[in-house]
Amino acid sequence: MSDTPFGFGLPPEEPENGDEGKKKDPTEGGQSAGGPGSPFGFGPGAGGDNPFAAMFGSMNPNDLGAAFQQLGQMLSYEGGPVNWDMAKQIARQTVSQGAPDGSKDASVGPSERTAVDEALRLADLWLDGVTSMPSGSVSTVAWSRAEWVEASLPAWQQLVDPVAERVGLAMGDVLPEEMQAMAGPLIGMMRSMGGAMFGQQIGQAVGVLAGEVVGSTDIGLPLGPAGKAALLPLNVERFGKDLSVPQDEVRLYLALREAAHQRLFAHVPWLRSHLFGAVEAYARGIKVDTSKLEDVVGQFDPAQPEQLQDALQQGMFQPEDTPEQKASLARLETALALVEGWVDAVVHEAAKSRLTSSDALRETMRRRRASGGPAEQTFATLIGLQLRPRRLRDASRLWASLTDARGLEGRDALWAHPDMLPTAHDLDDPDGFVHHEQADFSELDKMLGEAAKGSSKPAAEDEPKPKPVEGGDDGGDEGTSEGKDGRDL
Template identity: 80%
Template structure:
């Protein structure tokens, strides 16, 4: 770390004549000395600011100082969400790697999405007992997706980021912490900014991949609002050999099915987010790596902390509690995605010739995850991926065969009724056991109802004569 306060390093003094006949600032090919912000370039001349910042024009220089000021003045929570939002929108504006740019939704695209969701809900009525959960259907641009989903990302990421903030203060010796108040505050501000930068970039990249508001198995958008992204649906459909209308309709079925589940299973959202939080509590920060970063921290080079975040500083605890938390989360995600997969296939197969191909495409896409999902896994130590999707889908489909849609969907009435990770290992065994249990219950209820009716039909006083 530099000997100057808080690690700032100033450019060294230069003599008027460096001994080689060159004036100040003319050495090193006309460049000024290495500057603390990493800026540099030819043409420094005799301008003292150019000597520090190279050929950066005044506008860029002002922006750099403004960004640094925003980082160091931030006093909010563990993530600078204003910065995250700004960077996400800028990432969206740059377009995806294949050159696809964001665009405002046209009236034709909006009408097509509304019609697709309307038809999807009609088909789903015959495949599930859960009624429609889509009060409205909306078509979003990528930028609108960012705006609508950031509140949920905040709920997911803040708990883990809070652990990093606490760890950053804990890496200093106790005797130094009392004297390092300004430094700790600056470190927290930079940590919030760096998390904001990384989350913003990840959300921005993810906005170029998602096709709706429920792609990761969690309800990211407002309740009751089925949302699709026309620009991403068109990109997904390229090369599949399937008409765009069919691709849109199949994705509308998935979005509408998710909406039904989250709208009519009131405990499901808190169950999923509780599983995420339970897993996050068991994540520990790699303090050795953090100490190394903090020990060399230069506030004028915030990319150091950013690079450390990119490399990952989180390690799940290898404890029974943490393994149980991970199993609960993976099972919950698999059950949600498996139910949607089974219900959508049952609804689509009679109508869409491409239903099977689209189903497999979406399964593989969901299982592999994209670069943005991998970024989140690095940042929060968690992959939001249903590893057991196929097992769960088979279990739900078998339940529908054995009990019908009503019997299958009845398992969502309480979390204790849901299949476990062990049940996913033996879906047929679970279905057979549950089928027997339901049959016994139905038999008992039927006999009770029959007995009550027989007593009701007996002539008055006949019961006493049989004694």
């Protein structure tokens, strides 16, 4: 049997030389009678005169009850666009099977919890000197991979449901209107199966990702509960395995990144909803490849639900080539880059004089975030979106330049409102943005100083009114209702 439920996703088996047309015994070699990829051996011509073999092939009878139970859950599911109960079950099962490197999940011991707690608390102390934002960690926790799955599923639900909902609606739209009533039961069954298939694949991807992540903020989005700084000791050890860096330094560097993310999300109240809203806005502009879905609907066989899985694995989502969709993608990519760039710059400043391997660890993390892993590629196929920053280095350089020009408070003050943040165009010209911001900042100081000087004079003193402050040489639009440079991140 395959490790995947009901044998879904098995590749076709090539016939051996000289065996073309040769009819095999349905129980020979443990092959399901219905052929590869056919759950329970369903299919025409399976099993000869043996009705039990025709239905179930060589399935172990001990597994029969569990298989029927799972199939019943798939067909009877009437919830949202993704069967999250199944996703959780598959994710936990994937975690229990171990990571590709052979490491097995295990409960976190007392010594590991102590080491994680000490690293996160020390990281918070180091960050106090490099950012004006106070600590954002209410508590610290050391998670096993299974515990990370449990904690992150609500966030994945918020990310995936909008796209899965579009697939469910598209299933009814691909048929002519006069046929939709007749095909109602079939469409309903397909939606139930689609929810199960999404759940199966999301669960598989979350389970694999649980073997890769080192904390709750690895993908730039807060996947865990607010205010809970977390590390996964087993994955921290795996991260530093081939780096020739002391384990304590690896743990401290990753703790700095986790604690920096926590500060940002805790003290920029609009950021969490802004990022998730950007993902949802992008999802609304994704269109389903209806030609591929029409093929699936037209050939759908309830006995072969892996057809839906194959379609999902191949990807049915294409971003619409519209100005709105391009702008939505640009806002999301820029927001992810700015978050990761700020964290990268702040952590580097805190670690460079304290950790001898900080430069090597920084480069390793940058490459890791730029390339992504197999689980991230799976999510890209399922939701049509790469959840990684494309311009991390540019954003990090911009934040570092802002620190030199404006200081910690001036830099961090840009997070007060999304309209104040740099845009994608600013990442193309970080120095130009920094100089423009510095000019604005100096002009604001001048205006405030003049206002304070004027208010200290006697009210009876008759002085000419100061001239209004004109815009810059580039005809800036300060004071308009659109905000600085018309930015709308």
